[in-house]
Amino acid sequence: MRFIPLWINKMNEKEDTHEQMEQIYSKIHPTNIPWNIAAPPELLVKAVETGKIKSCQAVDLGCGMGNYSVWLAQQGFEVTGFDFSEHAIKQANELAESKGTYCRFIAANLLGDLKPYHDNFDFAFEWEVLHHIFPENRSCYMQNVSNILRLGAIYLSVCFSEKDSDFGGKGKYRKTPLGTTLYFSSEKELRELFDSHFKIMDLTSLEICGKYGPHMANVAWLENK
Numbered sequence: 001m002r003f004i005p006l007w008i009n010k011m012n013e014k015e016d017t018h019e020q021m022e023q024i025y026s027k028i029h030p031t032n033i034p035w036n037i038a039a040p041p042e043l044l045v046k047a048v049e050t051g052k053i054k055s056c057q058a059v060d061l062g063c064g065m066g067n068y069s070v071w072l073a074q075q076g077f078e079v080t081g082f083d084f085s086e087h088a089i090k091q092a093n094e095l096a097e098s099k100g101t102y103c104r105f106i107a108a109n110l111l112g113d114l115k116p117y118h119d120n121f122d123f124a125f126e127w128e129v130l131h132h133i134f135p136e137n138r139s140c141y142m143q144n145v146s147n148i149l150r151l152g153a154i155y156l157s158v159c160f161s162e163k164d165s166d167f168g169g170k171g172k173y174r175k176t177p178l179g180t181t182l183y184f185s186s187e188k189e190l191r192e193l194f195d196s197h198f199k200i201m202d203l204t205s206l207e208i209c210g211k212y213g214p215h216m217a218n219v220a221w222l223e224n225k
Contacts, residue, residue, distance in 0.1 A: 018084060024178070025087035030065060034178075037211050040071040041127060043219065044156070048075050053154060056122035061110060061145070062129035066092025069103045079103040080121070082110055111140050117148045123156075124149055128208075128217065130159035131182045138193055146197040146224055155198060155222040160184045161205045164216035190218055198222035 030036050047053045055076035060069040063081030065088055073079045073096070081103055083089055092105040108114065111133075124145055133141050145155060162172065162184040174182055187203055194200055201221040208217040 020178075020180075021085045022087050025065070025085050025091060030091070033065075034211055035128070036065055036067070038067050040068050041158075042209065043158070043206075044068065044072075044125065044127070047156070048072075053123055053156075057120060058123040058125070059117075059121045059148060061124060061126040062132075063092060063105065064088050066095045066103060066105060068125075068127060069105070070096050070099050070101055073101045073103050074099070077123075080117070081105045082108045084109055110144060111137055114144050114148055119148070119150050121149050122153045124153065125156040125158075127158050128160065130157055131184060132180070134183050135189075139196070142193060142197050149224040151224060153224040155220075155224060157190075157194075157220040157222065158208065158217050159190075161216040161218045162186050163205055166213070167215050185218055187218060190220060194220060194222055197225065199225050 024033060056078070058072055058077045058079050060066075060072070060079060060081040063069050063083045064085075066081055069079045069081040069092065081089075081092055083092070083105070084107070086107045089105045089107045092103070096103045096105070130138075130141075149155060160167065160182060164184065167174065172184055174184060176182060187205060191200060191203060194203070199222065201223055203218065203220045205216055206219050207214045208219075
């Protein structure tokens, strides 16, 4: 699991979260960061291996330390990674360099102004990032994702499902061991959210492997319209 609290609804909370994440990325060894997983998710690997997603201009939303971005680049994709944390972006660049590959990593707030990147990408994916964005901010986020994608581009979204009973107890809002708050979504509300900007090709709940065990996630394959 990648707990990347990129956005929350109050400015002072946002600033506190940014500082917290900078402390995590600068003070904690990467192997001890729960969401930092070197191997790409099986779901993404299968999508590339079967040709469901072909090499193209891709964007990793909430890229963290760049593991999945670098893997995609190694498969022939031209990859841009966005993350809120400057320290994460620095480490992502170091990872790409150490692997002898190139990705463009950018420190950015994905609820902010992304006009320079409009109509840039053919494939976007966010691996367990949407649950950090609360409902009141999700419409803005969907608009931004749609804007940076070309018409007909594919968007893969994976976020925690409210069906998950093993992480953080029950309810829509749950605290993590790091003290951050996540929002656990239903398929119904995600359908309503995605429908405004995307054609829903598939939306289901699946068991996903995390660093410390499996959990239930909503997996959506979408087409920009």
